[in-house]
Amino acid sequence: MKTFYSHPREAANAFANMVNMHGHALRHNKSLRQGELQAMFDLVSCAGFKPSEIVEGQILEDVPDSTRKDPVNRSCMYKVVTGQRDHAFATGWLDNMLSYGLGFYNQEGLHDKLYEQLIKSTPLDPIRLTKEGDFLIESEPKVNWRDICPYLVTHTKNEDKIGMSIHGYCHGWLDLRRTTETHNALFCRACYLRVALPLEIKTYGELRNYIEEQLLVS
Numbered sequence: 546m547k548t549f550y551s552h553p554r555e556a557a558n559a560f561a562n563m564v565n566m567h568g569h570a571l572r573h574n575k576s577l578r579q580g581e582l583q584a585m586f587d588l589v590s591c592a593g594f595k596p597s598e599i600v601e602g603q604i605l606e607d608v609p610d611s612t613r614k615d616p617v618n619r620s621c622m623y624k625v626v627t628g629q630r631d632h633a634f635a636t637g638w639l640d641n642m643l644s645y646g647l648g649f650y651n652q653e654g655l656h657d658k659l660y661e662q663l664i665k666s667t668p669l670d671p672i673r674l675t676k677e678g679d680f681l682i683e684s685e686p687k688v689n690w691r692d693i694c695p696y697l698v699t700h701t702k703n704e705d706k707i708g709m710s711i712h713g714y715c716h717g718w719l720d721l722r723r724t725t726e727t728h729n730a731l732f733c734r735a736c737y738l739r740v741a742l743p744l745e746i747k748t749y750g751e752l753r754n755y756i757e758e759q760l761l762v763s
């Protein structure tokens with residue numbers, strides 16, 4: 546399957562229209578039209594999951610310390626497949642997005658709410674740190690399994706202040722620490738990578754822009 550709407554606003558609108566028209570049908574495993582499958586595929590793609598297809602089915606997962614298995618998707622009887630494998634987290638996320646959408650009795654705000662949730666759910670693009678190809682990647686967002694919609698996690702955004710993050714490939718923790726009168730240093734606890742940053746660089750977006758400029762002039 547290929548993406549039709551690749552812009553998050555368009556993908557969220559198409560999904561909101563589908564929730565309005567046929568959202569409840571997804572609970573009962575009724576066959577959908579191709580356009581509705583496409584709306585789910587586009588939404589999941591825009592959230593950064595890289596699906597291959599969306600197909601009918603339910604995923605069961607082991608419950609820790611028990612012999613029980615619980616369904617990942619309870620509201621949406623469709624699952625996300627990546628390559629040849631079921632993608633449990635993406636399936637749970639799609640399921641939660643449907644539940645979240647169906648929870649709005651005032652349908653006027655539905656499009657905006659689903660769009661906001663999609664943006665929150667989209668991972669931070671990795672940030673290049675050096676000309677050799679070191680990257681900063683966000684740490685995994687926390688999942689609270691007691692939430693009604695636990696899969697609707699909030700990813701790091703460009704506007705967020707730089708905090709704990711991860712060194713790509715190395716997987717070491719990256720910390721930001723004041724080191725001189727004028728600079729902080731971003732350093733990796735595992736491999737000792739060290740990148741000096743002016744004190745003014747406070748957010749991930751500023752870091753991204755600063756390094757891009759540095760790489761251009763070097």
Ligand SMILES: [Zn+2]
Nearest residue numbers: 712715733736
């Ligand atoms: Zn490292």
